[in-house]
Amino acid sequence: MSYNNFGNSPYNNTGFGSSGFTPPTGGPVKPWQRRTPQMGQQLKDKSSIRTGLTFAVGFVVVIWAVHFINVLTGGLLNYWGIHPLDTSALWHIFTSPLLHSNFDHLMSNTVPGAIFCFIIGMSGKRVFWEVTLLIVLIGGIGTWLFGGVGTNHIGASGLIYGWLGYLIVRGLFNRDFKQFLVGLALAFIYSGLFWGLLPIYPGVSWQAHLFGGVGGVAAGAFIASDDPAALRAKKEKKQLKKQMRKQGRQQGY
Known part of the structure; x- marks a missing residue:
C-alpha cells in the first residue's frame, strides 16, 4: 500500500x-x-525533577569540595571572602558563597541550600541562574558596602536567604497559587532564619543574610522567566496594546 x-x-x-x-x-x-498530552506532561515533570536534582547535587558537591581544599590548605582560601570597602577584593562577592569557616558552618548551609536549589531548579536552568546571579550581586555588594571595615565575610548563607526570599515571594509576583502555597510553607518551616537578619549573633554576617534576602525578593519581583503561561500571555497582550496606542499617537489617531 x-x-x-x-x-x-x-x-x-x-x-x-x-x-x-x-x-x-x-x-x-x-x-x-x-505521544499524548499526559505523556508530554509526565516527560516535562521528569525533566524538571532531573534539573532540580542536578542543581541540588551540584551545590552540595561544590561547597564540600571547596571546603576540603580549604582545610587541606590550612584555611588559605578564606582570603577570598568579602572584605568590605576594599576595592581590590570587590570581585570576591563571587567566591565568598563557596567558603565556610568550619564543618558546622558548612552543614548548616548544606541541607537548606540543597532543598532551595532543587525547588528553584525545577523551574529551569535559566530561572535558577538568573535568580542566583541577582542574589550574588545584590547580596555581595550590600555586604561589601555595609559589612564593616576590617571584617571578612564567607559562607553560602547569603545565597540561602536569597533563595528563600525568592521562593517566599515569587508566587505573589507571578500570581501562581501553587508557588504562593510553597512560599507560605517555606516561610513557616524556616521562620527561625529570620532572626539571622538582625545583628544579634556575634561573628554572624547579618549583612549577608539581609542583603541576600533583599536580592531574593528583587529576583521574585523582576525575573519573569518563571511566569506561568497565562501570565505571560496577559503581559504580551498588554504590551501589544501599549505598542498599538503608541503607534496610533504617532500616526495622529
Whole structure:
C-alpha cells in the first residue's frame, strides 16, 4: 500500500503533526506509540525533577569540595571572602558563597541550600541562574558596602536567604497559587532564619543574610522567566496594546 496524498494517509493523525513527518517503515503507529498530552506532561515533570536534582547535587558537591581544599590548605582560601570597602577584593562577592569557616558552618548551609536549589531548579536552568546571579550581586555588594571595615565575610548563607526570599515571594509576583502555597510553607518551616537578619549573633554576617534576602525578593519581583503561561500571555497582550496606542499617537489617531 502506498500513498501520494499525505492528507489521506492514515499516518496523518498519529500525533506527530501534519507536516514534514515521514511515516515509520514498519507500518502505522500503534495507539500506545502515540505521544499524548499526559505523556508530554509526565516527560516535562521528569525533566524538571532531573534539573532540580542536578542543581541540588551540584551545590552540595561544590561547597564540600571547596571546603576540603580549604582545610587541606590550612584555611588559605578564606582570603577570598568579602572584605568590605576594599576595592581590590570587590570581585570576591563571587567566591565568598563557596567558603565556610568550619564543618558546622558548612552543614548548616548544606541541607537548606540543597532543598532551595532543587525547588528553584525545577523551574529551569535559566530561572535558577538568573535568580542566583541577582542574589550574588545584590547580596555581595550590600555586604561589601555595609559589612564593616576590617571584617571578612564567607559562607553560602547569603545565597540561602536569597533563595528563600525568592521562593517566599515569587508566587505573589507571578500570581501562581501553587508557588504562593510553597512560599507560605517555606516561610513557616524556616521562620527561625529570620532572626539571622538582625545583628544579634556575634561573628554572624547579618549583612549577608539581609542583603541576600533583599536580592531574593528583587529576583521574585523582576525575573519573569518563571511566569506561568497565562501570565505571560496577559503581559504580551498588554504590551501589544501599549505598542498599538503608541503607534496610533504617532500616526495622529
